[in-house]
Every structure is written in structure tokens, then in C-alpha cells.
Amino acid sequence: GGDYKANAGYAKHMKKSGGAGASEFARTKTLAEQREYLPVRQVRDDLMQIVADHQVVIIVGETGSGKTTQLTQYLHEAGMTRYGMVGCTQPRRVAAMSVAKRVSEEMGVELGQEVGYAIRFEDVTSEATLIKYMTDGVLLRESLREPDLDTYAALVMDEAHERSLNTDVLFGVLRKVVQRRRDLRLVVTSATLDATRFSDFFGGVPVFNIPGRTFKVDTYFAKTPQEDYVDAAVKQALQIHLSHGPGDILIFMTGQEDIEATCEVLAERMGTLDDPPPLLLLPMYSQLPADLQAKIFESADEGVRKCIVSTNIAETSLTVDGIKYVIDSGFCKLKVYNPKIGMDALQITPISQANANQRSGRAGRTGEGHAYRLYTERQYRDELLAAQIPEIQRTNLGNVVLLLKSLGVEDLLSFDFMDPPPQDNIQSSLYQLWVLGALSNTGDLTTLGRKMVEFPLDPPLAKMLIFSEKLGCTAEVLVVVSMLSVPSVFFRPKGREEESDAAREKFFVPESDHLTLLNVYQQWRQQNYAAQWCTDHFVHVKGLRKAREVHAQLLDILKQQRIQHVSTGGAGWDSVRKAICSAYFYNAAKIKGVGEYVNMLTGMPCHLHPSSALYGLGYTPDFTCYHELIYTSKEYMTTVTAVEGEWLAELGPMFFSVKESLKSRLEKRKREAEEKVKMDAEMATVTAAKEQEEEA
Ligand code: ADP
Ligand code: MG
Numbered sequence: 001g002g003d004y005k006a007n008a009g010y011a012k013h014m015k016k017s018g019g020a021g022a023s024e025f026a027r028t029k030t031l032a033e034q035r036e037y038l039p040v041r042q043v044r045d046d047l048m049q050i051v052a053d054h055q056v057v058i059i060v061g062e063t064g065s066g067k068t069t070q071l072t073q074y075l076h077e078a079g080m081t082r083y084g085m086v087g088c089t090q091p092r093r094v095a096a097m098s099v100a101k102r103v104s105e106e107m108g109v110e111l112g113q114e115v116g117y118a119i120r121f122e123d124v125t126s127e128a129t130l131i132k133y134m135t136d137g138v139l140l141r142e143s144l145r146e147p148d149l150d151t152y153a154a155l156v157m158d159e160a161h162e163r164s165l166n167t168d169v170l171f172g173v174l175r176k177v178v179q180r181r182r183d184l185r186l187v188v189t190s191a192t193l194d195a196t197r198f199s200d201f202f203g204g205v206p207v208f209n210i211p212g213r214t215f216k217v218d219t220y221f222a223k224t225p226q227e228d229y230v231d232a233a234v235k236q237a238l239q240i241h242l243s244h245g246p247g248d249i250l251i252f253m254t255g256q257e258d259i260e261a262t263c264e265v266l267a268e269r270m271g272t273l274d275d276p277p278p279l280l281l282l283p284m285y286s287q288l289p290a291d292l293q294a295k296i297f298e299s300a301d302e303g304v305r306k307c308i309v310s311t312n313i314a315e316t317s318l319t320v321d322g323i324k325y326v327i328d329s330g331f332c333k334l335k336v337y338n339p340k341i342g343m344d345a346l347q348i349t350p351i352s353q354a355n356a357n358q359r360s361g362r363a364g365r366t367g368e369g370h371a372y373r374l375y376t377e378r379q380y381r382d383e384l385l386a387a388q389i390p391e392i393q394r395t396n397l398g399n400v401v402l403l404l405k406s407l408g409v410e411d412l413l414s415f416d417f418m419d420p421p422p423q424d425n426i427q428s429s430l431y432q433l434w435v436l437g438a439l440s441n442t443g444d445l446t447t448l449g450r451k452m453v454e455f456p457l458d459p460p461l462a463k464m465l466i467f468s469e470k471l472g473c474t475a476e477v478l479v480v481v482s483m484l485s486v487p488s489v490f491f492r493p494k495g496r497e498e499e500s501d502a503a504r505e506k507f508f509v510p511e512s513d514h515l516t517l518l519n520v521y522q523q524w525r526q527q528n529y530a531a532q533w534c535t536d537h538f539v540h541v542k543g544l545r546k547a548r549e550v551h552a553q554l555l556d557i558l559k560q561q562r563i564q565h566v567s568t569g570g571a572g573w574d575s576v577r578k579a580i581c582s583a584y585f586y587n588a589a590k591i592k593g594v595g596e597y598v599n600m601l602t603g604m605p606c607h608l609h610p611s612s613a614l615y616g617l618g619y620t621p622d623f624t625c626y627h628e629l630i631y632t633s634k635e636y637m638t639t640v641t642a643v644e645g646e647w648l649a650e651l652g653p654m655f656f657s658v659k660e661s662l663k664s665r666l667e668k669r670k671r672e673a674e675e676k677v678k679m680d681a682e683m684a685t686v687t688a689a690k691e692q693e694e695e696a
Helices: 024-028 031-037 044-053 067-077 093-107 136-145 165-180 196-201 229-243 256-272 290-297 353-364 377-383 398-406 423-436 447-453 459-467 474-484 497-505 513-526 531-536 541-560 574-587 613-617 645-651 659-695
Strands: 056-060 085-090 115-119 122-124 131-135 152-157 185-190 207-209 217-221 248-252 279-284 305-310 323-328 331-338 343-350 369-373 588-593 596-599 605-608 623-631 635-643
Touching (some): 044 056, 044 067, 067 085, 067 093, 067 131, 067 152, 085 093, 085 136, 093 115, 093 131, 093 290, 136 165, 136 398, 152 165, 165 398, 196 207, 217 353, 229 248, 229 256, 229 323, 229 369, 256 279, 290 305, 343 623, 353 369, 398 423, 398 447, 423 574, 459 474, 459 574, 474 513, 474 541, 474 574, 513 531, 513 541, 513 574, 513 613, 513 635, 574 588, 574 623, 574 635, 574 645, 605 623, 613 635, 635 645
Parallel strands (some): 056 207, 085 131, 085 152, 152 185, 217 369, 248 305, 248 323, 279 305, 323 369, 605 635
Antiparallel strands (some): 588 596, 588 623, 623 635
């Protein structure tokens, strides 16, 4: 196992597994035989004929029918790769990596050679690459450099039904590309029947259905609404495990925290039983190290039941064979734009009816199955949307706007969106970019904006990096940005909390969590990037290594952009804090009480997180800038840096002109916030009354 928390608590229940495939079928058949058996194989000739006859084709097929792994190979086998690469886009990084690996195995080649993948900050392709899996974001960035995408002979836009932000933007971009490049083949795939929208979008192109081979799934609803879906899922899983026949279990949870909780509680309950039948617990989420992710596809030993606990990645992106029982929490994590704070936040949200049906369907891939929904039939009917709202309509568009602007799209409202984003969102994204200095008063890209596009980073991070040149601290800021681009490197194992907290505190730079990250990285560098040093100091070596890779790639871009790589030397780190301030001044907060702050622009209350280095100051500073706000029990600022009031006035002049107006602005905001609370309360009473009326 790795050094990640994920498999620490229940390691004793994770049995060694042998074999290469996922099911009895996979165990006994060669990869070539498995390919033969896929539903898409039965219609291969017809399908390839349609693709030969039409430039754009929509392909619909059940999850697991072989769209993702086979279409690229068919195009290759049909000779497409003589003219260029076959590319395949995925909304999820994990899927891009995992599928590329599978296809390289099916073709018997080394990953990164004929078959490779590219995700942000990780390019596993080479001169030899013919089939390239990548995230939709990677292809979108490639279109900046190569508007006609000349290196590709064919593109498969996979998982279109997901309607991810970048896929939606790609739709608009590719519609233009296929008009300019008549030789380019485009295949759009979807796991849901609703493909007419896609077809219409490209002017009525053919839709090809892969006949499914699915089995009956019995669906059960909860009788009463469940308070705690983790607990309910654990109970349901145990009930299945102890009293139902063989077959693997797939549990849908929202994210890392509740997946780990589910695994831990399940393992704990199993531990209290007297010699229970063996259960192999397998978590699956995007931040899980790749070697542990791959385990969900391995077969368990004879007589051992697998229980996969996953995010909605297992809904349509990845197919695991042999699942007979599905347990559906009814929730997922979604990126939702919160206009109040002008930012995206990952929120636990009810799934849609379409999600629910996809989830249940996972139980009927290889035989009849059972799906247990941890919500009532009434909740399903009345509270779940028919389909999820496309990401483009609910997230911050900063990156997209910047990208489209540099693709020469002047009027964003007239761009070909399948479902245009709300005008408010476009406007507020334009405003944010203007505030950062990426757009001019007339809405054109500035020199700074043009440079920002070159970095695969969120606009404020790109700004921070570029601006740091003026302050003579690009070297330091580059490290900070790299560390912010990877998951937290601090390791806090169960049972050793105090010890690990003490180790973390030794890294503290009291005026800044950002500088604390810089400090960790610099110390690691001084130790020649040693793994042992990480273990000794409760730091994830994998996380740091990732940061180092990100660092190397950003450094390349800095050089290409002729931005100087300069260090403050011994001059102290105030300039680094100033650079942070230059990009995050709209996340400026002013003190209200001990550990209590209020956002200076929105009036939003925000709290210093107990893990912040700033507690080491012995006092809390008057002004801070923070990286993000997270909601748990309350609003917490994560990664906080103390800043000077004058810096805010200097670097964010449109907000903080002079101290006086700042104060009155603050008061005005506060008044507005109070009024809003009152309004909301009134609205709530009105709505409640209305609901009562309706129920009566
Ligand atoms: P679709 O895209 O239509 O959902 P896929 O091409 O992803 O279908 O899957 C086809 C088959 O390949 C499935 O049976 C699935 O289990 C198998 N498969 C896909 N990826 C892997 C992997 N990484 N390891 C093992 N089997 C895999
Ligand atoms: Mg697929």
C-alpha cells in the first residue's frame, strides 16, 4: 500500500488479489477474446461504414459496450492513423489515464508509445503515439496553439452526455473546425439516448445506436428518508454481504471523505462479526493514487466478494464487470458557482433521475442485478431533476472566457453554445478578468491577459505568477503556485494526529500558509528531494513529487514567455506575500474578532481554519488574503496570508481606494448583508406558507 490515509484504516480487510481481469469472464479469456465479445464489436462494420460516409457521427451505447476502448482502435485499424493521430477526449482525468492503460494492454504496446494520454501537467505521449486519450481541457488548450488541430485525423469526443464545461466549449470550437477541415472525422459518444441535441447541433448528423445487452435490474427505494447515507449504505452493504448470493457490490458516494468513512465503518463492523465471509473493500476517487485505483479492475480471490466504494466516476466513465448489487447514496459532488462569493465551490448535491438510472444500470451488466436506492420513491419523483444542469450553466467561466477571447471570439454571447451560460455568469467572469487586469476597459485581452492564457492555471494563479516578476520573486511564487496545484501534502494518519500536527507546525511561517507551503518545498529540495525526509516529516512524497513536476512544466512556460526566473535571495518573503495579494485581493478579509474575519467586498463572514499557520503569530493580523473558502460547519478560509492594508489599496485600486471609503464600503456591505438575511427570512416564510397551501 501507499502512504495515503485511504488504505490505512482498513488495510487488514484488503486481501491480496491475483489475476488480471475483473470477472470470471475476464479471468478466463484473453484480452483479444474479451474484445471480440463486446457489444460494439457486433456492429463494427456498419459503424465504420457510417463513419466513412459521414464527417460527424453521434454514437449512443450503454456504458460498457466498448465505446471508449474500441472506437479509437477501430479508427486506427481502418487506417486513419496514417494521416494523423486518433484523439479521444474524456471529461475526467482518471478515465483518460485508466482507459489509455487498458488500450495499450489490448494492443500489446507500452503505455506512452503507440497509445498514450495527456492530462494537465502530465503528458505520457511520444513521437510514436497514434492513439491519444486526453481530458477535454487538454484538447481545448491545444486548439489555442493549433486552431485546426492538424495533428489529428480523427477525434472521439467521449462522454458527451456528461456535458462537462470543457466538452461544451469544445462542441462550439469543433463545429468550426470540421467546417474548415473536411478531412477530419469526428465521433461524439453518449451513454444516454438523448442524442438528438448533439445531432442537431452539428446540423442533423446521423445517430448510430449500439444495441445493448443489459439484464434486468430490480430497484428498491428506501421506505423513509435517510438521515445519514454513509450509515445507511454500510447497513445495506452488510445485509447484502451476509444474506445474498455471490456478486460484487458497487456503492456510489460523493467524494473522498465519505468514501473513506464508508470503508472505515464497514471494516469496523466486519471486525465485530464472528468470522464473516471475506469482503474486499476498494475505494475509488480521483485523488487516490493510480496504483490503488487500478485495483478495482483486478479480480478478487476465489470466494471473496468485492465492494467498490466510488464517486460518480463509476457511473459511466469506468466500467467494472461483475457488479450485481448497486447501492446509491443519491448524492454527488458538483462544482457550483456561488455568485455571492464570486467563486466555484464543490457542493454535495442530489443527483438527477438520469444519474440514478445510470447508477442502477451498473448492476445489470453481466447478469440480473439489484439496485438499492437510499432515498424514497417520492424523493426520486419530486426532488430529483430529470437531468443534471450542464456545468457551463453553473460554474465560473473565467478560464473559458479567457480562452475564447484568445481564440478570437469577441462577442461571447454570440458563441455557439449548445446551452448558453447565464448572461450574469459571463458578465461576472468578464468583470473578474478585468479586475485582474487580463481584459481592457473595452473587453479586449491585455498583454497580461495574453500571457495568462499560456498557463494552464486558474486566472488568479496565472496573474500571481506573472506579476511576481515585477516584485523579483518568480522563483518563490512558482513554488507556491505548484504547491497550490496539488492536493494537500500534509499527512495526518489515524492514531498519530498529535505527532503529525507537531511535525506540520515545525514548517509554519507564522504570517502565511502560502509561505508555509514554500518552506516545506524548499526544505525538501535541500534534502535532494529525498523520500525518507517526507516520511520523517509527515509529508506525502507523492504530492511533493507531483508539485515538482508541475514546477518543471510551469518553469518551461515561464521561459517560453521570457519571464525572468528570479529569487528574492535573502531579501525576505514580503514580496511573495505581495504577489499573493496582487491576485487574491478580491479574497481580502478584515478582522472582526479572534479568528473571525469578513470578506471586504462581499461582507461574507469567514473564519481562520484551526490548521492555519497564522495562529502561530500569537495575534491575528488585521488583513488577510485567502486562496479559497470552504464550507464545513462554517465558512473557512483555506491557505491564508497576512497582508498589509496599503498593499490592498495599491494592488486592488478599483476596490480599495482610501482607508475611509474602505470603511464606509464595509459598512454598506454589512448593511446590505443584514438586509439580505432579513429578505431571505421573509422569503422562507412566504415559501413555507405556499408549500403548506399546496400540500393542503
Ligand atoms: P464504454 O465506453 O462503452 O462504457 P468501455 O470501452 O469503457 O465501454 O469498456 C469496455 C470493456 O472494457 C468493459 O467490459 C470494461 O470492463 C473493460 N475495461 C475498460 N477499462 C478497463 C481497465 N482499465 N481494466 C480492465 N478492464 C477495463
Ligand atoms: Mg466510456
